[in-house]
Amino acid sequence: MTGIRQSWLDIPANSHFSLRNIPFGIISTRSNPRHRPAIAIGNYALDLLEFSRSGGFEKSGFTNISVFESSTLNAFAALGREAHRLVRSYIQAILTAGGQFPDILEQNNMLRELALLPLFSVQNHLPLEIGDYTDFYVGRNHAYNCGIIFRGPENALNLNYYHMPVGYHGRASSIVISGTPIKRPVGQILPDPTATVPVLEPSRRLDYELELAAFIATGNNMGERINVDDAEEHIFGYVLMNDWSARDVQAWEYIPLGPFTAKNFGTSISAWVVTPDALEPYKTRPLQRPAEAGVLLPYLQEKKQETVYDIKLQVEYQTAEGDKAVIANVSTQYLLFSFAQMIAHHTVTGANLRSGDLIASGTISGEDSHSYGSLLEKSQAGKVQFIIGQSTRTFLRDGDTVTFTGAADDSSGAGLVGFGEVTGSILKSDF
Amino acid sequence: MTGIRQSWLDIPANSHFSLRNIPFGIISTRSNPRHRPAIAIGNYALDLLEFSRSGGFEKSGFTNISVFESSTLNAFAALGREAHRLVRSYIQAILTAGGQFPDILEQNNMLRELALLPLFSVQNHLPLEIGDYTDFYVGRNHAYNCGIIFRGPENALNLNYYHMPVGYHGRASSIVISGTPIKRPVGQILPDPTATVPVLEPSRRLDYELELAAFIATGNNMGERINVDDAEEHIFGYVLMNDWSARDVQAWEYIPLGPFTAKNFGTSISAWVVTPDALEPYKTRPLQRPAEAGVLLPYLQEKKQETVYDIKLQVEYQTAEGDKAVIANVSTQYLLFSFAQMIAHHTVTGANLRSGDLIASGTISGEDSHSYGSLLEKSQAGKVQFIIGQSTRTFLRDGDTVTFTGAADDSSGAGLVGFGEVTGSILKSDF
Structure with a gap:
């Protein structure tokens, strides 16, 4: 550990908030x-x-x-x-x-x-007052897995998917700090797979989404674009995000304008904003771009090769019955596009970002069922139960608690650069 | 005109800002x-x-x-x-x-x-600082006409369309006051109908959208719902909106999460907020719900029969060459859902509205080509040119100016309750 700066404060070796971090x-x-x-x-x-x-x-x-x-x-x-x-x-x-x-x-x-x-x-x-919130969809495995569920394997990824960071505008008002309980939403759902007329009921397929999100430090003027190689200079820092989702509401409502009430009832973020400078040592090459995806348009090509972070994320699930298990481990390296690319694309038509805006990655999933960032994937749309101690689940039940943690570690002994946690419990619907 | 209050101020008979209005x-x-x-x-x-x-x-x-x-x-x-x-x-x-x-x-x-x-x-x-901006899609004729263009007549209206006010979250940062010029956006488009690889170019299909929008006065707590019969009490007032849209960008990007960069580069609103009280005398029954649409879920059923306004909207087009014509006249009566229904649906899963949020109707179109609220419809997706004096157009050219006006009038002689105008000119792209 020679040459590594230590604090005069006693910082536990497993602390997310090492001297390297300062969130x-x-x-x-x-x-x-x-x-x-x-x-x-x-x-x-x-x-x-x-x-x-x-x-x-x-x-x-x-x-x-x-x-x-x-x-x-x-x-x-x-x-x-x-x-x-x-x-x-x-x-x-x-x-x-x-x-x-x-x-x-x-x-x-x-x-x-x-x-x-x-x-x-x-x-x-909440660390910042959030202006606009944008949610991307650049976790390629998640997009592919969901695409199969919603549209079948042939149409899982739309033609545009490898050409741009696909995203949409989300709801800023319902972004809450870690620890805030989430009430099970009531929404329009189809009561069974053959139904064509909806009912209004508490969601039966309440889910979480494991995401990384960036707060904007400095924005751009309307009508101007942010160059992809300058984009990181516009980021204040990162938080973990849980973008709670009602999958049955989403399936019924999302055509043609995208998810709306299925996601606007609550989104949780971790409390401490980790700066790009703290995360810089953990940059790596993205894993997810297949050769057949073709060449990106120049406005999305970065000079750097190492454009995404290797932050180890973890999903811990605690059931209402009291069972607890880690049910996913995955790295942010599975993002297809970097935050710089998301920003360059977000502003390409001239949309102005403002200080305090929040940009999220979309759900991050790895290759197998122990690395999925949502229950939609883990339960294969409700078809497969998974086990947590004595409990089984497909989607979230009332009283369940989901806790994401995330940290980067280069094993140098300099300590972790971590986010702490984002946690939330499901309250019974009042319907 | 006996019994009608008059002002000691000299108010022209065609003024939008009669004694009845007070926006x-x-x-x-x-x-x-x-x-x-x-x-x-x-x-x-x-x-x-x-x-x-x-x-x-x-x-x-x-x-x-x-x-x-x-x-x-x-x-x-x-x-x-x-x-x-x-x-x-x-x-x-x-x-x-x-x-x-x-x-x-x-x-x-x-x-x-x-x-x-x-x-x-x-x-x-801008009359209010806008928190979240939501754009609905409840102009039934527009949704149907666009559906045919994007997805063919069989899939023009999705199964969910008559059951809920379909909507999505829009971009609040780029909402500007009437008169602000709009720079032609650059975005990803497919260069021809058979292409599968996009280019980055100034939009060739820049369009406007004629909408009515409501500012929220008082919101609700997260996890609560606003009852449809109480929803109007949450509205501060209305403005006209032009939701500028790049149709070629939209067609390429919108699957599966909805329009994003195609609409986030600029949205114009009129300056004066007209209160629900001023518009109350112009309430009427909606025109657009066909019998085969079925019965609404109870949370969308209003006690009142007269739930939408009869506000006469007008689109005036001035070409860069200097020709000018009114190219559309349509009533807001063509909205399938009322703003009260939009609010009830927006909050059904527990999303919180805040004071200053803006909720827009979506494009309002009538039955024929002189009542369409967008050029996508008027030009039949670019296939039909229309004539303005000596000029012809399919979509917006640089230097063109679009001006929406709108007013309600019951011919009582009490004067108009109007919005003034929302106007904007197209600047050349700097690409």
Whole structure:
């Protein structure tokens, strides 16, 4: 482990919030209900409002500290990546053992007391106020598996699929922070496969979707495009996402304009925004583009070869009966397009992105049933039950809890760059 | 015209902004660039910031006048319909000849001078900051005509079409105020009907869509539903909308998740928000539900029979060459579902609407080629040219201008309840 910087704080080796990470979030505490910015480090949150008010940034060269007075990270995100780099590397410096600024926090008992809060004592809130939310569909295995279920193997992937990151606009108002319960939605469904007239009932096929999502730092003007090689500079950071989906509602409603009420009832995200700089060491080549897919149009061709991350994602399922198991492990390497490509495509016709917009990858699935990012795939559209301890499932039942975790690790001993978790439990419908 | 209230202001008989209307907007002027609320009356805007600061509301019973300090109408909208009714009826009273409060404005030269601004001197801005934007597809003739073009006559209307207001989430960031030019989008299109590999080019099939849209006044909590009979109480008011569309991009991208870059580059709305109270006298029965469509599910059944408006819409086309003609006239009576039904369906799975959200009807078309709300229909997907003076067109050319107007009139002599216009010109692509 020689040459690797360590913190003077005791950071557990399996912590998602190593010195390499420094993710940003919004917290409150019982003693101070005000929503305020923070970073996560080991088992602590560093309260950036308190830290900046106490002069913590005085030696940093970062002068826009008024952004930490805000109840969201929008103002900080909008400063752009140079500002995020400056703040992150300065915070790394003050947290490093034998670092440049021991007087700021390490040797400052009073500020440590005030600003360094045990993670278990903080409540997280949505990190940014979200303008528009866009959901892509670039997990190729998921798209293929769903395509077979909805349209049969011949039409599983439409002709356009390998030429563009397919996506659609989602619902921003119902994006909630990890831990928020999700009420089983009531919607129009066909009561049986031969029916042609719908009923209004609680969804029988409630599902989750395992996704990675990016918050936009700086946008573009309407009528302009973001170049694919510049696009990463527009990203503030990433969160895990669970895009809850009612598959029976979706199957009935999605032709011809796409999913609508099947997905607009709730979408959960993890609390801590992990910066592109923290994830940069975990870039790799995408796995998923077959040779026969042909050549991309130039506006989607990136100069870099390593364009996607290798973040290890995990789905843990806890049943209402109390059984618990990890039912999927998959890497984000299975994304067909990078976030830079999603941004370039999103803006190609001149749509303007704004600071605080959220862009999600679509469900990430691997090659086999232990790597599927949705129950639609795992249960083969309800045909196959899977086992969790003493319980069996095809889709979500009331009282079940789904928890996604994700972290990148290069086994260097420098620690994990992780997201913590995004978790949610299903409440009974009130219908 | 006995018994009809008249204003002491000289309001032209063809004005959209009669004493019956009193629509709300956001204005600025050359002498005062601050964005501030106003209402439109005849050829004037009444500056509500100036009016309220000068004590104009003192006899009104309306005490929340701080909402008029805002640069958008969100705070006013969020007060709910009782507040809108109070303000609108009070403003009608102070503008009525022989009314209850002649001292407020009619006899108050100084306030008239300060607050009553000629419409030609004001600049309009987006009336509300828009959270989520949803576009429905409930113009039955348009859906049928487009369905034939995209999928053939057998599959023109999907099985779900008569059972629910079909809709999808749109892009909020690129909604602009009337008068904003629209740059021709560049996007992925198939270069000819037999091609299977796309090119990146300026759209060759740029189109408009004639729509009516509603701003939400008060929302609902996530996980709750809005009852169809209560839904109108959640509407602040209506605007005309032009949902610009690149048909070649749309045809290539829309399977399976719906239109995305084909529509996210720009959407124009009219400036003045017309309240449901102003439009109430123009309610009528919808025209479009055939008997064979069957019975609606109870959550979409309204107690009222008269659920849609009879607002006369008009499309005026001015070519880059300078020719000009009205190319469509159609009534909003051609909507298959009411806005109340759209809201009930939007929230059926528990999606939360928020104050400032915008909900659009989808394109409104009548029965024949002089009543189509899009060029896709008028040109039969580019197969038929239409004539405007010395010019011919199938889709929009650079330099063309499209202007929608709309007004309701019961021929009582009480004047029009109109929207003014939503207009936009096409700029050359910079590709």
